Amino acid sequence: MDSWWQLGEWSGYRGNTLSTYDIGCPFCSEKGNYEIEHHAEKKKPNGSKVLNFDTLKCGNCASYVMVFWSASHDLHSYRVLPRPLTKLNKYPEHWPEANIFQLLQAKRNLKDENWDAAVLMARSSLQASLRDQDATGNNLKQEIDDLAEKGILPNIMKDWAHTVRELGNESAHPQLDQEPTSAQDAKDIVGFMDYLFEYLYTLPKQINEYRERKDS
């Protein structure tokens, strides 16, 4: 694209109007909860193309987001300012959407320095992803052991999964004299979930892609 007048010409999202449902608030991460505070536009001289300059107000945190957008032929594209500082809504598209929200919440809690809440959500994310792999058992402990017995979790991940489970249990059922979870522990625990998702979802996908390349 060498001119802003080309925004929304060849690639973008469906529709001739701005769809905000996928735009995450850079301040609170909530998606698509906006009202238009201000709208301005500039029409192309001797043409029909319009550049839109919208200021949106987030319904959740009352911050403002500027969206510059344009449409043509049932397609529109946009740029958002400011950009979110951390990619708390982004994850590889082959990771299962159904249980990704716990991991995203864990990461948002890290950002907000809520270490115990981060560990709790990491524990939920762990359990959801194990169940996604058809783990059976009456509790997380049994579910971890089940997947280890089936050979889905290697020993090193099994041991670490139990560590996540135990730390999560402490945060969920605190003793009176309990120390709060440290920042480093919380970051390590949430970081482990990234490795687990890579291992459960990205690695098999890459191996499949390799095989398909060799077969064709």
Ligand SMILES: [Zn+2]
């Ligand atoms: Zn917001």
